[in-house]
Amino acid sequence: MTPPPDRLRSAPARVRRSRPSAVTHEDRRRTFPAVVPWTGEETATTWWGREWTRALEESALDPARLARGRAYARRGLVDAITITPGRITAYVHGSRPRPYRTRIGLRVLGDGEWDELLAAAAGPEYFSALLDKDVPRALAATADLLPGPGDLIPDCSCPDDGFPCKHAAALCYQTARLLDEDPFALFLLRGRGEREILAALIRHDSTGGPGPAGGAGTGEGPRLPTVPADTAGALHRPVGVLPPPFPVPAHPGRPPAGSDEPGAPDPLALDLLATEAAHRAHALLTTGADPVAGLTVWEDTVRLAAAHPGAGLTASTRTLYRDLAGAVGRTATELARAVAAWHQGGRAALAVLEEPWDPPAGPFDRAGPALAAAGLPAFRPLRNRLSTPAVQLRLGRDGLWYGYESDPGREEWWPRGTPDTDPVGAATALLGP
Known part of the structure; x- marks a missing residue:
């Protein structure tokens, strides 16, 4: 599924990368695990999550595809979500065994927009709100942080040409729930990671400007007070009690689906x-x-x-x-x-x-007479094995008899049946009573 031609023509003009800054790769790429299935019609609980879904729904051309996408999200068919500047990517399961690779594009904010946003966010009331994973409406309006109708550009490997297809809609709805929990994912989508933003806000607070990471400052600013490492180590502060570990899940998790792009691993x-x-x-x-x-x-x-x-x-x-x-x-x-x-x-x-081996006298020697007494065919002994043309019993070092079968005359023995302490029981399971 690809956007309509008019959207494809406008997309390159909408996506403008901000000037590179000294940040780590991990801060500019985050992967969130798949969300468990959920119930209810509400897809977002925060005001910014609802604004995200509104941008999707007001630009959609087919309400039926939105409904199916919402159902896909509720059923947990969206795998792990990866967010990088300007892009959301995930595999979404559909009607075929291999999931579809789905993407949502969004314009990255420019340096000037980031300078305005960071300058506003450096205020104590906004800074503390961000630390509490809250996004004040006034702060979001500073640089049009939330997308509007037509800002989200979907793309999917499925054959559906709807705008958006149900897989892209499912990814959008699941992203809204993710943004409820961690709004810094929205900042990352707009171009900057959480650590980069917090570092810029601290520099802004200490120097009165956004500093080099914000794209405006040029000086280092006053040095913050420091403590020598040997002095800090000599303080011998008491170590607090560690919190209890998280409970172990009842079952192992399901890994995300691998990439099906050419050249990717199997x-x-x-x-x-x-x-x-x-x-x-x-x-x-x-x-x-x-x-x-x-x-x-x-x-x-x-x-x-x-x-x-x-x-x-x-x-x-x-x-x-x-x-x-x-x-x-x-x-x-x-x-x-x-x-x-x-x-x-x-x-x-x-x-x-x-590993054939030579068992000591005892259980192996008594097995032949026991099989004969049970009316079973004559077995030929060889090392730890008793054989007929079609059935073989092997005595393991653990004292159990293991059954094998072969087509008569071929000597291609294949394990069959359940190990038994009694050779008669093992043979009867293969030959019948």
């Missing part, structure tokens, strides 16, 4: 790794133990492949198998067989698949 691989990292971090927080500690590279590769739902059944997951197996010098078939063993019994079952 979104499926990124999703797999991000989901894996989230589950591993959640396990560390809840149990204090790392579930991956002690695994070899091959074991961890099998575990990763086994954790992917539906692995091996689609073209994308077959590609995943091929890439994972190739990275460790194995074939996709070897990985698929190892995943079957991992599903059967985890790390212990993988060892049974790949």
Whole structure:
């Protein structure tokens, strides 16, 4: 979805970048996590959030698309939102499996507008309001901080040519809720980050002008009083009690969708790794133990492949198998067989698949007569394995019997069934009673 031609022609003239200043990249780029689904018709609670939605709704050409966008936002279909000067970007889920890349553009304020805004904001009543995440109306009017009708320029990778499409509308509505919580996101969208603004306000208060970051001052101003580091360290002030940690969430979070632009990393691989990292971090927080500690590279590769739902059944997951197996010098078939063993019994079952061994006298010797007494076919012993042409039992070092199946005469054994302490039980699960 792209704006109508008249808006495309006017957009370059509307977006004017302010003069660069010495700021960090992190201050000029912020990513906000996806907001959980919400209920109710109200999309914004602050006056500036409502003004934001009004600018969207008064320029929209189709109220029906706005309603669908509002429903998308309420259902939590907008992923993490990234804000940089002049642009809001997010992935919005729609009717297809891969989400749409959606953007909202807004003109960046010029240096002169920023000088006026900072000069007004340096007043004590406005400064304290900003620190409390509040935006006085008079301050916002100083430099037209809030957008008006037609100021928001939407763009989306979906085929809908509406202005805006429902995905862009959903992003706007979700942004309004974000601005309710952190109005500094609006300042960033207009060109300057929170730390940059606060530093400029402090300089303005100490020098009587906005200083170099505001684009007007040239001198350094009077030096602020300082304390030598060794003197500060010798004060030995008592350390206060730290607040209790935040409660651990009940479930790991969902990672944002990866980019589908040409040359970007594979979104499926990124999703797999991000989901894996989230589950591993959640396990560390809840149990204090790392579930991956002690695994070899091959074991961890099998575990990763086994954790992917539906692995091996689609073209994308077959590609995943091929890439994972190739990275460790194995074939996709070897990985698929190892995943079957991992599903059967985890790390212990993988060892049974790949490590034949000679069990001591005892349970293994008694297994043959027990199987014969149960009326099951004759099993041929070899090391820790008992085999018929189609079924095989393997004794693990953990004392469990693991079932395997193969097409007769092919000797291509695949793990099947659930491990059992009784060889008769393991065999019956494969052969039937």
